[in-house]
Every structure is written in structure tokens, then in C-alpha cells.
Amino acid sequence: MLVSISRVLKRLNRLIGNPLEWTSSAKAMLLGALTCLMYLQYALWGELLLRFNESVYWLDTEHVIAQLPYFYALSLCSFFLTILPPILNKMFGDSYLYEYGATLYFGLSLSYFSFQIGTLSLPVGAVLVGAPVVGFIFFNRKAVVLALLLSLAIQVILSLGSACNFWGYAPMFDANTEWGNAPTPFKVFQMYFFTLPYMIVLISISYLVLRRWRDREEKVRHLSVTDPLTGLFNRRSILLHLEQEQFRSRNKGPVMSLLMVDLDHFKLINDEKGHEAGDYALIAAADALQKCLRQNDRVGRYGGEEFLIILPGTNLEGAKYIAERCRQQLEKTNVVLSNGGQIKLTGSFGLICNEGNVHMQVDELLRRVDKALYLAKHQGRNQIVSVDLVS
Structure with missing residues (x-):
């Protein structure tokens, strides 16, 4: 039994991956799913209490009946928040704005529920302290801080408003019972006076410690996926991106194109100018290629003087345009050496698009684009040779 559970957990872990490396849209989708389940739980709990309204004397049944449609509406909104980020990601690419939207929605909608059950209740306090720690x-971090400050301000306003009789306190409960008794202004002041310092200290320490930890994790992750010389993705990382993009293209969306670039006469540069000059040439080539690419394109050092460029959502004609732009940019690049010498760069390009066969394996894509690169070098270098799978 334990072995079976362990296997299931291992498979689930492989499927989910590292949550810290998820895209912003995936994180927003997760928060949307969690809030959807939470709000559905609140609605169903309200339905259950109404069935036993005679024994739950402390419940304001009329108010609960009036609020149930809002509970279900928020559940529905949360469901749409779950399915919307991946759609937007597919249309416009990934963005931190998804995290801002998800955390703000989480904080503001929970403020509504905190008003219903009482802003000074235990569940509200647990969420106010626990949610930011997990969020950091x-x-x-900026999205979490913004949502926290806004939610906390709303909690204080709601508490003081109830204390000053501008509106009721915990309207889900009967005002004639202890559950629905509104606090006095002094009680509100006293609660926040003794609670806020601990909240500030706890959240601040958590923020600082977790920020250090996340920064260190980010540095380690960056080193593991980056080529130390050029700052591009390393071979392992760019191949992983290629696997992911080919999987996405095969199962969900538009075609993708792949460019393989080889610096011309690089061995001659190393032999005649030295390895330091070769390093300068690689760095300059990496900068030149990056200038020509779009936000969602990926470029990595494939090995030696070879670079691999992934062009998501790009057909063969669009990829030819980008490849020509890269070729011209390389051709205009002059590498100035410390001794005053100069190196002129050019590159040979192999190009393939999966438009004619989206089910092609990555190994086969690489083999064919490598063959196209070989033809470009064999035919005189500084040119682009493409593979057309459609015709």
C-alpha cells in the first residue's frame, strides 16, 4: 500500500514539476482553482446550515439566502480565473500581470467573506497571516505586498465601520447572539493594537528570509540553465525549451520554427587570433542574435560556435525573415580586440518549420536542421538554407 502511494506521489511530482519554476499564468491558474474550491465550499456549507436552520439559532437565515447567489457567482468567477490565464498566455505570452490579477482577486474577494463572518474572527486572522507567507x-513579491496592503486596509475599514454602526458586523449571524455582536471601537482598536505588531514582524521576517532564499534559488537556477560565457541558455536548457515548444505545438497551437546558426571560420579565429578572441566573437554573436529576436523567442548556445533559436508560432516565411535579419546583424558585427585588431563575423543558418509535420520528434527536427546548416556551409557560408516539410 505504502509503495503504491509512493509511486503515485512520484508520478504526480514528475507531472507537476517544480512549482517555483511555473509560469505566471500557471500560478494564477492554481490560485483561481483554489479560490473556486474555497468559495464553493462556503456556498455548500451555507446550503447545509439552511437545512438545519432550526438548530443553528445563531444564523441569520434570510441574509444567508440572500448571499448564496453571490457565493456561487464568486465560485464561477474563480472558475473563469482558472481557465483564462492559459488562454491569455497562448495569445499574448506569459506576464507577471497574471499574478497581480490573481492575488488582488484573492485578497478582495476574501475581504467580502471576512465581512460576512466577522473581520475579527479566527479564520480571517489565519488567512491574513498565512496567505502572505505562502504568497512570498x-x-x-510585489503582487503579494500590493494585495496584502489593500486587503488589510479594507479589513480595518470594515472593522471600524462596524464598530461605529455604519454597517453591521458579521451579518451572516444573528445580531442577538454573541456571534453577531458588533465590537466597540475600543475593542477594534485593542485587537489591532495587539495584533498588528506581531503581524508586521512575522510577515516582515518571513518576507526577508524568503526573499533571500528565493534570490539564492534564482541564482542557482540561473547558473544551471545559462551558458557562462554568452549568458544565453545552455545546451540542456535550450533543448528542454525545444521539447516543451514542440509538445505545445503538437497538442495545442500554432506551428514553430527552428534555426541552427554556426559562426563561419570560427576555428580559424581561434587558431590565428587565440581563444580569447574566439570568446569575444561568441559573446558578440550572442548579442547580435538576441537583438533580432522577439520576446517569446528562445536562443541558446548549442555547442562550440553553434547556436539554436526557437521561434514559437512562426511559419516558414516568418522564420526566413527573422533568419535574414539575424544574418545581416551578424554580418554588420565587428569584434574589436584588446590589441586593436578586428574580427568580421558571418554565420550560416539552417532553418526548419514543423508546419508539414507537427508530430515530428525533436531528434528528427534537429537532424534535419543540422543537415540544412551543413548545406549552407557547403554552398559558401553566410547564407540560409531551409527545409520545407509542406511541399
């Missing part, structure tokens, strides 16, 4: 680990 998982989400963009």
Missing part, C-alpha cells in the same frame, strides 16, 4: 514563496 510562490508568487511575485
